[in-house]
Amino acid sequence: MTSSKTIVLRSSDGATFEVDEAVALHSLMIKHRIETGGADSTTIDVPEVTGNTLSKVIEYCKKHVEAPNSDDLKSFDTDFVKVDQAVLCHLAKASYYMNIKGLLDLSSKTIADMFKGKTVEQIRETFHIKNDFTPEEEEELRKENSWNLFV
């Protein structure tokens, strides 16, 4: 154990996590809070993130802060996002609010890649999205997309 300071992060559902300051600073949002918070900033609220997600985020930060140049970082990242949709989306949201660029890139890109090769209907099914276009609008979109194949 190093003698560095620890910070406590509190999630939206009240779960608390004690982490090294260095790890916590990986989140620019937390860094900003600490720098502007004053002396009494040992507990930081993260109301946009639930406990479950926060713990995963912390795991990510830990790995990237403690071993930033390790060879298995890439494979860590790849495995890290082998989770289902729900977790992935929560991770993306958390990394956005906590301003963790690496994780935001990783999670967003992973979701973006999930659209690859899928048709519109397949995307809707995979992500449970309701089609709110009118038939006329759908026709217009179809036309526009088919034009793009030839023009």
Add this chain to the structure above:
Amino acid sequence: MQKLASYCGEGLFSSLGHHTEAYALPCKRSRINAPFVFNEEVFNKQKTTIEVLPDECLFEIFRRVDGNQERSSCASVSKRWLMLLSTIHKDEISQTSNQKSTIQDPGHLSRSLEGKKATDVRLAAIAVGTASRGGLGKLSIRGNNSTCGVTNFGLKAVAGGCSSLTGISLWNLSSVSDDGLVEIANECHNLEKLDLCKMSGISNKSLIAIADNCPNLTELSIESCPNIGDEGLQAIGQKCSNLKSVSLKNCPLLGDQGVASLLSSTSRSLTKLKLHGINISDVSVAVIGHYGLAITDLALTGLCKVTEKGFWVMGHGQGLQKLKLLTVNSCFGLTDVGVEAIGKGCPNLKQFSIHKCAFLSDNGFFSFAKSAVSLESLLLEECHRVTQCGIFSMLVNRDTKLKSLALKNCLGFKDLSFNGPSSRCNTLKTLSVNNCPGFGNGSLMLIGQLCPELQHVELTGLHGITDNGFTPLIESCEAGLVKVNISGCVNITDNTVCEITKLHGGTLEVLNLNGCRSVTDASMLSIASNCLLLNELDVSECAITDFGVSVLARAVQLNLNVLSLSGCRLVSDKCLMFLLKIGGSLVGLNIQNCHGISNSSVGQLVDRLWSCDILS
């Protein structure tokens, strides 16, 4: 080491991926009495995952969507996705191959939206879809009074996604205001053409933004925009040094300040200018005369405040040296003085059209004829003070180069008594006289003697013309008549047609005898025997019978493209086989109101002459 103190479960851990199992202690976990979010929310969460993400997060995901196909597919998933995708600027897309160019290449694609189909959804789709297929070049949106599906949002989407835009045309979009157009100006620096019509939400603010950001603007057209004023025009004039064409119509706030300023700033580049129903006075017209150094086309319509003095100064300004085409319509200020000045001040004037200028008289033409020696085409419509004297002075001038003369509804024109002319006009090729009741045999005979080079003759609705009037024309014409249109000249008979075809059969291409009720099969015989090159024949409402059609069919040298027998009551089903024969070369056949031809015959014609457009 992390402490997991008083951790409340989010539900059924085991189903949330293998990582969480490392943190989930066995069964005991689920017994902790902390707020326990149960089935329903879990169920919902599993169903509404990506949708619960706020816009900013979705934005971050969409930014990283690679590939046009994927982006287009995402755009079609739901309205929210479409709108978000359309707000992504081209340079916010993180692409693997970075080709960030600050100057966008001009786009090749064009899109046109009208009426009900003009919606923000469509614009968003266009913004997303055209981005990397060569880019959007031209966009035209025509709204209508009942629907306003296009708002600033749609325009902003286009601005963000289509920075390659070169031309935009917006008509009648009541929900669009400055915000949208300013955004377009901010992003589309390649804009060359701007066309606004009935855009009540657009004010000077938009024009100033365009002026600041679109230095390549070459064409500007503003019509019926009640809130665009002089300040906007001034800005455009000052900053757009490549402006070539300006058209301003029915904009109540535009006046001398804007127009004069625009003209003086764009003096070197402006070649086409059209001012219609604008509240300008002599000042602006004077500026045209002094600063219109590059103007070749000028059209002035309905300028009620411009007086005689204005046109005089315009002519004398010495600026309109390059003017080739001039149209003046409904401007009371154009009088003899002005026409004279124009004749002197525009040495390169080739085409002059004057409509409804009530105070113009013969005097203007007497002096105009002397000075305007470059003029090749003159059109006069409803200028009732001009008489035959003024017109003929244009023709008898020795130095005239006039090739085309057209008179429409000129009630002041009275028939001349024919006495042999002293000179000839060797340049006139085209003569067109429509509904000038005073134009009779005398005038026609005079023209016939005066102009041996006439090839295109159009005399419509002239009841005073009879066969006699044509004789000098037909006989003196040396060049050979090519197009003859005497529709509505009810007193013409077979004699004229026979003479024309006999003497000019070698050159005649178009013959229009619409409404010449005295023309019979005898004319058809003459046409068939003498015409070699005829490809358009109109004998509507003539006294043609089946025999006439048969004669035409037997003329092997004829290759008719267009034939009209509309209203020929004497034509019946018997001519069907002849029509079929002629039909081989026909692209257009008019048999409307031929009551003698039955529906089944029409049906046969339609079936067999499949490359011919048949009106029945």
